Amino acid sequence: MMKLDQIAVRQAKGVSAQKEQELHAFGVHTIADLLDYFPFRYEDYRIKGLTETKDGEKGTVQGKIMSVPSLQRYGRSKSRLTCKVLVDGLLVTAVWFNRPFLQEQLVPGREIILTGKWEQRRLQLTITDSEFPDKGTARSGTLQPVYSIGGSITQPWIRKTIKQALLQYGTMIEEMLPHQLVDKHRLMPRREAVERIHQPDDTVEGQAARRRLVYEELFLFQLKLQAYRSLNRKRMDGVAHVVDAESIRQFAQTLPFELTDSQKKVVNEILTDMRQTSCMNRLLQGDVGSGKTVVAAIALFAAVKAGHQGALMVPTEILAEQHLRSLQRLFEPVGMEVGLLTGSLSDRKKKDAVASLQMGLTDIVVGTHAIIQEGVNFRSLGLVVTDEQHRFGVNQRSILRRKGLNPDVLTMTATPIPRTLAITAFGDLDVSTLRERPQGRKSIQTYWVKHGMLERVFGFIRREVDGGRQAYFICPLIEESEKLDVQNAIDLHVQLQQAFPDLAIGLLHGRLPAAEKDEVMRSFGDDHIDVLVATTVVEVGVDVPNATLMIIMDAERFGLSQLHQLRGRVGRGGHQSYCVLIADPKSETGRERMKVMTETDDGFEVARRDLELRGPGDFFGTKQSGIPDFKLADMAADFEVLEQARDDAAELTAQEDFWTSRAYERLRMVLKQDQLFQGDLLD
Structure with missing residues (x-):
C-alpha cells in the first residue's frame, strides 16, 4: 500500500x-507534506459578548440590525458602509470599508454575526467578516486556522483543500x-492530532494537538542525534590515551599564566x-578570550605524551599561522614538533x-581542511x-570520523550557547563550558553613539593611535547599495584616508x-x-593584541552574537580596550541590541538575550549547524519538551531492543532515510 509521502x-x-x-x-509536494503544513495561528470566530472583547482587539459578536x-463613496472604488446594530443591549456602529454590495442585505430587524475590531470609546466595530444566521453560518463559532500563504493561494482555499x-x-x-x-506523556494519537491542529473545536484541543506534534518533531530530531551517539560509542573504538597526571601538571607549570578554576575543571x-576506549566527541565552548586554546x-600535549599525534583544524590560513606560532612557543620547551599544513603551501x-x-616526525599539525583531504595520513x-567550527553539523563531524582513524575529537567555539540548550542541540556531543576570564583580562568598555557623533569618534581614533594602539572600523557592506542606506567599506576607507592623511589605513573584505x-x-x-x-571577515579568530578600539558602523544591521x-577582536x-557602536536603530529590536551590548x-548573557530576540534558528545558523527548521517547535519556548525528548531518545537508543525489535522498525526507517546514516552504519 502506498504511503502518504x-x-x-x-x-x-x-x-x-x-x-x-x-x-x-512552499515545500508541499506530497499529501504527507500537505497534512503536515500546519497553521501558525488561529482566527477566533467564537461568538462572545462585548464585555469579553477587549478594547482595540478583534472579536466576534451577534446582534440585530x-x-x-x-453608504458613502470615495472616488471610483472606495466606500464606507455603516449601520446601527444592537449587541448585548448596546447600540453600536458597524463599519464596512469597500463592501458596498452588502447594503441590500443589511435589513433592519435581521440577525447578524460580526467579526471586527472593537473601539469601546466610539462604540464602533470595524468589520472584517460578517455573516447572517438565517443563511447558515460558515465560520462563526469556530477557530479558523491561519497558514503561511502567497500567490493565488488564499486562506479559504488552503483551509478547504486541507479539510478535503x-x-x-x-x-x-x-x-x-x-x-x-x-x-x-498522555499524547493524542497522531491521526487525531493532525486533524485537530487543522480543525480544533477550541483552544484547549488545538494546544493538545500542538503539544503532541511538537514532541514528535523534537523526539525525531533527538532520535537522530542519540542514535548516532549510541552507534559511535558501541562500534567506534577510539584511541585510549594513557595519560600521566604528573606530566600534565608539569606542563601546566611551564605555561606563562595560572589556569583558572574553570580551565582546570574542563x-x-x-x-x-x-x-576511555570510546571516541571523545566533546564541544568546548567559552566566551571570547576565556582561554580555550590553552585547554586545547x-x-x-596529553595525546603526544601517550604516543600519538594531534591535529588542530581551523577555518582560515591566517588563523592556522597564528596558532602555529603560539603552539610552537608552548611546545618548544618540552621538545614537541609542531608543523603546518594549508592549501597555499608549495607542492x-x-x-x-x-x-x-x-x-x-611531526607531533602536532596545525592547518585548514587540508588536514582531512585524501592522501594525508598520520602515523597515529x-x-x-x-x-571556530561551530558551523560544523553532525554530518560534517561524521565525515571526519570516516577517515578511518577514529581519533578523539574536541570541537571549540567562541559563540556561547546557553549550556542546557547546547547539550540538547548538539545531542551527539558532550559539552564543556569555560565561564571565567583569565586573570588580568580587562573588561571592554562599550558605547553606543548616533551617526551625528562621527567626528568625536574620529577624535577617539586619533587618541588611541597617538598612544601607539590600533583600531578596527567595521562596515556591513563592501560597496554602495541602493537598497540599504548603510556606510560601506570602500567609501569609508576613502573617508578615513582623507581624515587621517598621516596614518596607514588598511582595507579588508x-x-x-x-x-x-x-x-x-x-x-x-x-x-x-x-x-x-x-x-565581518575579521569576526573569527584574528588576534592582534595591540588593537584596542573596535568601531562598528550601522551596528543595528548586525545580530547580537x-x-x-566583533567586540572580542x-x-x-x-x-x-573600547567598542563603539554607531547606530540609529529604527526598530525596537535594534535598540534592544544596542542596550544589551x-x-x-x-x-x-549576550547569547541568552540573543536567543530571546532572534530565536534558535537564526541563533545557530540553522543551515550550517544541522539543526532543522522546525515546522512547529521553538527550541527556546519548547525547551522543556526538547529536554524530555532528548532523554526519551537516549533511553530508547541505548536499548538493544531498539535496533532489533519490529516494534521500532518505523523509527529505524526514519533513521535510514537520513544522510547521516547512509552507508554501513545501520547495516
Missing part, C-alpha cells in the same frame, strides 16, 4: 496543475511514536574522555609536511581539535583574493596598519 499533492481534490506548482514553492444602512485531504486520506495517517511514549573532563594545547612543502606526519592520529587578505592581516598584526576598515564576536593585550560583555 508517496502520493503527489495533485491527488488531493481541488488541486489544479497551477496550484500544485504554487504548493511546491437596527437602522437602514448608510483529511477526508480523503485521514485514515492513512500512521502513528510515528512508540505506544509507551504516547502513554507516558581539562579534567577532556582527559577523562581521552582515557594541554589536550594535544614541495606540502609533500614534506605530509611525509613528516606519516613518519611520525590520537586527537583532532577543530577551532571578502572579495579580496585570499593572498591579499592574508597580506592585509599580516600588516595589521605587524603594526604596519593603524586603522583597518573591514567587513556577531556584535559580541579587541581586549587581547594588557591595554584598556552596552550593559554586558558576558558572552553567555
